[in-house]
Amino acid sequence: MEEHIKLYHGDGGKHTNALINELFYKYFNNEILLSGMDSAIFNTSIGRFAFTTDSFVVKPRFFPGGDIGKLAVCGTVNDLAVSGAKPLYLSTGFIIEEGFSINELQMIVESMGKTCQEIGVKVITGDTKVVEKGNVDGLYINTSGIGIVDKNYKSKPLQPGDNIIITGSIAEHGTVIALKRYDIKVKGDFKSDCGSVYNITSRLAPFYSNIKLMKDPTRGGLATALNEISSIMGHRIRILENNIPIRNEVRAVCSLLGIDPLYLASEGRAILVVDAGMTQEILLCIQNLDNGKDASIIGIIEELKDNIVYLETKIGGRRLLHTLDTPMLPRIC
Amino acid sequence: MEEHIKLYHGDGGKHTNALINELFYKYFNNEILLSGMDSAIFNTSIGRFAFTTDSFVVKPRFFPGGDIGKLAVCGTVNDLAVSGAKPLYLSTGFIIEEGFSINELQMIVESMGKTCQEIGVKVITGDTKVVEKGNVDGLYINTSGIGIVDKNYKSKPLQPGDNIIITGSIAEHGTVIALKRYDIKVKGDFKSDCGSVYNITSRLAPFYSNIKLMKDPTRGGLATALNEISSIMGHRIRILENNIPIRNEVRAVCSLLGIDPLYLASEGRAILVVDAGMTQEILLCIQNLDNGKDASIIGIIEELKDNIVYLETKIGGRRLLHTLDTPMLPRIC
Numbered sequence: 278m279e280e281h282i283k284l285y286h287g288d289g290g291k292h293t294n295a296l297i298n299e300l301f302y303k304y305f306n307n308e309i310l311l312s313g314m315d316s317a318i319f320n321t322s323i324g325r326f327a328f329t330t331d332s333f334v335v336k337p338r339f340f341p342g343g344d345i346g347k348l349a350v351c352g353t354v355n356d357l358a359v360s361g362a363k364p365l366y367l368s369t370g371f372i373i374e375e376g377f378s379i380n381e382l383q384m385i386v387e388s389m390g391k392t393c394q395e396i397g398v399k400v401i402t403g404d405t406k407v408v409e410k411g412n413v414d415g416l417y418i419n420t421s422g423i424g425i426v427d428k429n430y431k432s433k434p435l436q437p438g439d440n441i442i443i444t445g446s447i448a449e450h451g452t453v454i455a456l457k458r459y460d461i462k463v464k465g466d467f468k469s470d471c472g473s474v475y476n477i478t479s480r481l482a483p484f485y486s487n488i489k490l491m492k493d494p495t496r497g498g499l500a501t502a503l504n505e506i507s508s509i510m511g512h513r514i515r516i517l518e519n520n521i522p523i524r525n526e527v528r529a530v531c532s533l534l535g536i537d538p539l540y541l542a543s544e545g546r547a548i549l550v551v552d553a554g555m556t557q558e559i560l561l562c563i564q565n566l567d568n569g570k571d572a573s574i575i576g577i578i579e580e581l582k583d584n585i586v587y588l589e590t591k592i593g594g595r596r597l598l599h600t601l602d603t604p605m606l607p608r609i610c
Numbered sequence: 611m612e613e614h615i616k617l618y619h620g621d622g623g624k625h626t627n628a629l630i631n632e633l634f635y636k637y638f639n640n641e642i643l644l645s646g647m648d649s650a651i652f653n654t655s656i657g658r659f660a661f662t663t664d665s666f667v668v669k670p671r672f673f674p675g676g677d678i679g680k681l682a683v684c685g686t687v688n689d690l691a692v693s694g695a696k697p698l699y700l701s702t703g704f705i706i707e708e709g710f711s712i713n714e715l716q717m718i719v720e721s722m723g724k725t726c727q728e729i730g731v732k733v734i735t736g737d738t739k740v741v742e743k744g745n746v747d748g749l750y751i752n753t754s755g756i757g758i759v760d761k762n763y764k765s766k767p768l769q770p771g772d773n774i775i776i777t778g779s780i781a782e783h784g785t786v787i788a789l790k791r792y793d794i795k796v797k798g799d800f801k802s803d804c805g806s807v808y809n810i811t812s813r814l815a816p817f818y819s820n821i822k823l824m825k826d827p828t829r830g831g832l833a834t835a836l837n838e839i840s841s842i843m844g845h846r847i848r849i850l851e852n853n854i855p856i857r858n859e860v861r862a863v864c865s866l867l868g869i870d871p872l873y874l875a876s877e878g879r880a881i882l883v884v885d886a887g888m889t890q891e892i893l894l895c896i897q898n899l900d901n902g903k904d905a906s907i908i909g910i911i912e913e914l915k916d917n918i919v920y921l922e923t924k925i926g927g928r929r930l931l932h933t934l935d936t937p938m939l940p941r942i943c
Contacts, residue, residue, distance in 0.1 A: 282710040287740030296738060300716055304723030305702075305733035317734035319699060323656045330701035330754055331737045334745075366652060368663035369638075370703070370752045377615040383633055390637030400638035401650035404664045404752075405629060407620030412667075412747035419703045419737075421663055421754035 289497035290601025313509055315492060316360035318426060325426040327362035329353055332419045337457045338385065342449075342469030345418060346385035348544060350392040351473050352495065353422040358475040359491035359547050361430025364396065369403040370419035375410045382416065396473045398422070429485040435510045439489055440556040441576035442549045444477055444569050445470065446522040447499050451541025452530050459534070465526035470568075472545035477569050480562060487555040492548045500539040500598040502548055503576075503586045508600075510550075514586045516576040516598065539588075540601060550578065622830035623934025646842055648825060649693035651759060658759040660695035662686055665752045670790045671718065675783075675802030678751060679718035681877060683725040684806050685828065686755040691808040692824035692880050694763025697729065702736040703752035708743045715749070729806045731755070762818040768843045772822055773889040774909035775882045777810050777902050778803065779855040780832050784874025785863050792867070798859035803901075805878035810902050813895060820888040825881045833872040833931040835881055836909075836919045841933075847919045849909040849931065872921075873934060883911065 278299055285292045302311060309317045316327035331352045338345040350367065357364040369389070373382065393400060449470040456467060478491060490510065494502035499521070507514050523538050531538040545568060551559050556574060563569035586598040611632055618625045635644060642650045649660035664685045671678040683700065690697040702722070706715065726733060782803040789800060811824060823843065827835035832854070840847050856871050864871040878901060884892050889907060896902035919931040 278712055280712055282706050282708060282712060282715065282740055284708050284740050284742065287706070287738060293738065297736075300712075300719050301702075301733075301736055301738075304719045305726070305736070306723075307732045307734065309699075309732065309734040310736070317699070317701075319734065321654075321656060323654060326756075328699060328701060328756060329735050330703045330752070332703040332705050332739045332752060334705060334739050334741050366642075366650070366661060368650075368661060368754050369634075370663045370665040370754075372665050372667060372705075372750055373615050373620070375615060375617050379611055379613055379615060379633075382615065386633050386637045390639075393638070399640045399642065400634075401640065401642040401652065402662050403630075403634055403638070403643070405620060405626065405634075406665045406667050407615055407617050408667050408747065409617065411744075413750075414741065414745035417705055417746070417750075419663070419665065419752040419754075421701050421703075421752075423659075423661060423756065 288601050289501050292602065314360060314432065315356040316362065318360065324428055327357050327360040327424040327426050329356040330419065330421040331356065332417060334417045335454065336414065338415065340453050340457055340469055341467055342453060343471035344385060344388050346388035347392045348471050349418040349420045350389050350396070351471055351544060353420040354396055354398055355474050355493045357422050357424035358473070358478040359493050360426060361478065361485060361491065362424030362426045363479065364398040364422055364424045364475060366423045367393065367398055367400045368421045369400050371405045372413050372417045373405065373407050374413045374415050375407055377416055396475055427482055427485055429482065433489045435489055435512050435550055435578045437578055437580040438553045439550050439578040440553055440574050441514065442551060442560060442563065443499065443522065443573055443575050444474060444547045444563050445545070445571045446524050447494065447543050447546060448523060448527050448531065448538035448541035450544040451498065452527045455534055455536060456530065463530060467526060470543050470545035472568060474545060474547045477547060477563055477566055480566060481559065484555060484559050484562065487552040487559065489550040494546055494548055495542045495544060497601050498540040498542055500586065501601055503598060504600045506550065507584045507586050511582040511584065513579040513581040513583055514576055515579055516586065516588045518588050518590045520573050520575045522571045522573045539598065621934050622834050625935070647693060647765065648689040649695065651693065657761055660690050660693040660757040660759050662689040663752065663754040664689065665750060667750050668787065669747065671748065673786050673790055673802055674800055675786060676804035677718060677721050679721035680725045681804050682751040682753045683722050683729070684804055684877060686753040687729055687731055688807050688826045690755050690757035691806070691811040692826050693757070693759060694811065694818060694824065695757030695759045696812065697731040697755055697757045697808060699756045700726065700731055700733045701754045702733050704738045705746050705750045706738065706740050707746045707748050708740055710749055729808055760815055760818055762815065766822045768822055768845050768883055768911045770911055770913040771886045772883050772911040773886055773907050774847065775884060775893060775896065776832065776855065776906055776908050777807060777880045777896050778904045779857050780827065780876050780879060781856060781860050781864065781871035781874035783877040784831065785860045788867055788869060789863065796863060800859060803876050803878035805901060807878060807880045810880060810896055810899055813899060814892065817888060817892050817895065820885040820892065822883040827879055827881055828875045828877060830934050831873040831875055833919065834934055836931060837933045839883065840917045840919050844915040844917065846912040846914040846916055847909055848912055849919065849921045851921050851923045853906050853908045855904040855906045872931065
């Protein structure tokens with residue numbers, strides 16, 4: 278490992294994985310942690326609980342479609358949701374810079390409260406720290422969450438032929454943050470997809486025995502999430518470029534900025550790996566929901582177990598979708 | 611409220627309470643949160659769970675008796691322990707500054723792992739964010755924790771005559787941090803009390819029906835914790851200055867620095883309010899433990915319900931122990 282932390286250690290790619298494997302897994306070694314999923318699952322005599330944590334350091338704190346508060350609630354709720362859990366309780370940890378506007382803090386907390394109410398989750402414990410001016414960039418929020426896992430949901434070994442569904446168009450959050458960061462004014466309706474996917478995952482409960490795995494493509498985007506799936510579950514993954522829902526405006530901006538949308542975060546989407554035989558039923562169920570109308574079958578699990586994710590491009594070529602190993606710009610974590 | 615966040619909004623005193631009451635309680639309004647205890651308690655069909663969160667921003671990160679990692683584990687474990695819970699699982703959220711030493715990070719994570727092992731708690735989920743240089747002061751850690759509450763433990767209404775016990779000598783953590791902050795070299799064995807109190811609270815299980823309340827006197831120290839108890843549970847509290855265990859070296863340094871040790875954090879102590887009739891048995895049980903040998907009966911619950919905490923001084927006078935309303939130095943949160 279290097280001697281100093283670099284920005285790319287937080288990008289969700291290769292270097293983040295190295296840090297997790299060589300440092301955190303070494304000293305926090307236990308079976309639940311090592312499962313490496315979006316939430317930790319622990320058993321009790323009444324069933325399985327999901328537990329997850331995430332810190333939010335996004336700049337700008339307000340963006341079309343959301344703000345750091347909404348993001349902090351949805352991010353943790355979604356980690357629980359894609360673990361097959363009903364989100365129950367959240368904690369919030371605020372680290373605030375001296376001099377921060379109380380009016381802005383109020384807008385953020387109000388947004389969190391509203392989002393919680395819409396989803397039906399409660400903040401039941403919290404902590405606030407204030408640090409000297411210059412010791413934090415405005416405000417960072419940690420949310421941890423607890424949910425109860427549906428008794429019929431369990432991630433399962435993948436089978437060749439399983440289909441991969443994405444619940445909506447990708448890279449919208451990352452694109453909005455990029456536009457704001459670079460202060461680029463473009464025409465078009467740009468809005469982060471920041472939102473809860475629990476309405477989708479809960480509606481899918483009747484299909485839980487046919488869903489192998491769920492994951493949300495946040496930091497590092499769709500490509501990173503697929504690589505994680507491939508590396509944890511084995512199996513090569515084929516992705517059909519033609520089938521990936523990306524809005525035209527998003528595609529245009531990414532092309533303008535020279536960014537690959539496959540590596541840009543979504544904050545209100547889920548990836549599902551599902552039984553081939555039930556794919557259409559599951560897809561229809563998702564498409565019936567407002568935030569699922571653009572759901573699409575984007576790929577398939579192949580037989581080879583070489584942890585490779587590749588893209589079948591529009592013109593019929595093949596491109597490896599590697600794990601991020603160079604600094605990702607814009608930084609939108 | 612003011613227009614901007616001040617350092618004292620994080621001191622755990624009057625201004626922190628105002629922020630919590632006027633902002634967080636307003637938008638996160640629910641019964642569990644409003645109970646205002648060290649952990650949130652939620653019911654399930656197999657019993658009650660405790661859930662708590664804390665962010666750690668201490669400087670220096672290494673100090674005699676501990677480091678930010680040990681503190682981050684013990685702080686959250688102790689919040690669970692004083693809720694009558696057995697700590698089970700922790701989450702960790704790291705926010706790290708670009709350029710941070712990986713060697714130092716490793717020392718911190720190793721210390722966390724070792725502390726977890728000693729206590730018997732597991733880190734089962736985590737998150738790592740890296741932010742640009744200058745956007746965080748080195749490294750901040752959030753830990754959230756889940757525990758299962760002993761079926762015999764419940765905080766209960768206080769009665770006049772109930773005794774108040776402190777499990778050990780106070781203000782040692784705060785004193786060590788003050789010495790480091792001001793770079794003061796003094797002779798004497800100064801060491802933070804940073805440690806778990808779960809070995810004490812678990813040993814007290816046979817007495818849980820006689821324990822009304824437990825709380826750890828961290829941010830804002832003993833005086834702040836007593837004020838919280840008084841304001842949540844009602845009742846005037848009388849504290850006997852003579853009985854408060856403070857090591858001579860700590861007293862001397864506080865006097866030198868002009869700091870009141872009653873407002874300095876302990877990070878390995880608990881306050882207990884107990885039935886008068888069982889006080890001696892409980893005290894003996896604590897004193898039998900290494901980290902409880904200096905336990906002492908420091909006060910009594912009085913009949914009046916005016917939320918006042920006062921000190922009966924050594925020379926027989928009375929002094930109000932108010933809630934902190936001026937900036938606390940050194941900042942040791």
